[in-house]
Amino acid sequence: MSSAMRMQGKRAIVTAGASGMGRAGCMLFAQQGATVAVVDLHAGRTAAVVAEVTAAGGRARGFVADLSTPEECRRVIAEAATWLGGIDVLWAHAGSPGPVAVEGIDVGELNAAVALNLTSALLCAGEAAPHMRQAGGGALLFTSSVAGLVGSTFSPVYSALKFGLVGFTQSLAQRFAADGIRVNAVCPGPVDTPMLPAFMGRNVDAAGQAANQARIVAAVPLGRLARPEEVAHAALWLLSDDASYVTGVALPVDGGYVAR
Numbered sequence: 717m718s719s720a721m722r723m724q725g726k727r728a729i730v731t732a733g734a735s736g737m738g739r740a741g742c743m744l745f746a747q748q749g750a751t752v753a754v755v756d757l758h759a760g761r762t763a764a765v766v767a768e769v770t771a772a773g774g775r776a777r778g779f780v781a782d783l784s785t786p787e788e789c790r791r792v793i794a795e796a797a798t799w800l801g802g803i804d805v806l807w808a809h810a811g812s813p814g815p816v817a818v819e820g821i822d823v824g825e826l827n828a829a830v831a832l833n834l835t836s837a838l839l840c841a842g843e844a845a846p847h848m849r850q851a852g853g854g855a856l857l858f859t860s861s862v863a864g865l866v867g868s869t870f871s872p873v874y875s876a877l878k879f880g881l882v883g884f885t886q887s888l889a890q891r892f893a894a895d896g897i898r899v900n901a902v903c904p905g906p907v908d909t910p911m912l913p914a915f916m917g918r919n920v921d922a923a924g925q926a927a928n929q930a931r932i933v934a935a936v937p938l939g940r941l942a943r944p945e946e947v948a949h950a951a952l953w954l955l956s957d958d959a960s961y962v963t964g965v966a967l968p969v970d971g972g973y974v975a976r
């Protein structure tokens with residue numbers, strides 16, 4: 717263990733940690749010295765990430781939960797805190813594309829999107845904050861999106877929810893500052909994870925999905941998708957003491973998308 721490790725001794729929770737950016741975060745945080753609670757709906761993939769972390773010499777345990785249910789959010793953060801012996805770091809990363817529609821929107825789909833994107837982040841943060849306060853401080857990170865910084869014709873509901881997380885970030889940063897808890901958001905552009913084709917494929921066939929994806933990549937100045945690890949590195953920085961004077965920020969990790 718070198719002193720250059722950026723999460724040495726940190727007790728970390730990553731939600732939606734079994735795939736994509738969350739998985740990359742679990743691997744990176746553990747490699748940087750954190751003990752990681754991997755929270756996800758998918759039991760098999762959660763176990764696989766725990767095995768990967770362990771094989772690489774890190775320390776992790778899986779916690780299976782459906783975070784679209786308030787009781788599950790509370791239960792799983794409490795269980796993870798018990799296992800970890802406290803919480804220093806939470807990446808509330810879980811989210812879903814939600815419905816494309818506005819006219820004739822299915823309210824059940826809308827409520828499901830609110831539950832996972834907004835309510836789960838709120839509840840997980842609310843459950844984790846007292847543990848961080850008890851530890852004398854900590855760091856919270858939400859996963860917003862470039863759609864949380866600029867509007868999205870394709871996905872107005874998703875955009876509204878991701879904007880909501882930015883408001884929550886700025887508000888909690890102020891509320892929790894006196895407790896030594898920093899609160900930030902990461903705003904990825906298009907990232908090469910299983911969620912991207914699901915996001916781009918709503919209400920269209922395979923050709924429409926490919927066209928949607930080509931359109932978004934064309935709007936990225938760097939001209940490509942992000943790799944999950946590129947977002948995980950931003951998350952590591954925001955959650956580590958390297959970012960000790962950074963709070964209330966919504967950081968685009970987007971290849972220049974919002975700079976256009």
Ligand SMILES: NC(=O)c1ccc[n+]([C@@H]2O[C@H](COP(=O)([O-])OP(=O)(O)OC[C@H]3O[C@@H](n4cnc5c(N)ncnc54)[C@H](O)[C@@H]3O)[C@@H](O)[C@H]2O)c1
Binds near residue numbers: 731757906
């Ligand atoms: N992929 C992108 O292009 C992109 C861009 C911006 C923001 N995001 C955001 O990133 C997050 C998704 O991460 P990803 O792209 O790494 O996705 P991913 O598809 O690789 O992983 C999503 C994970 O979430 C888990 N999950 C789904 N529903 C859940 C639930 N109810 N409870 C607990 N876990 C659940 C899945 O099992 C899966 O492991 C979301 O918040 C999304 O809005 C993604």
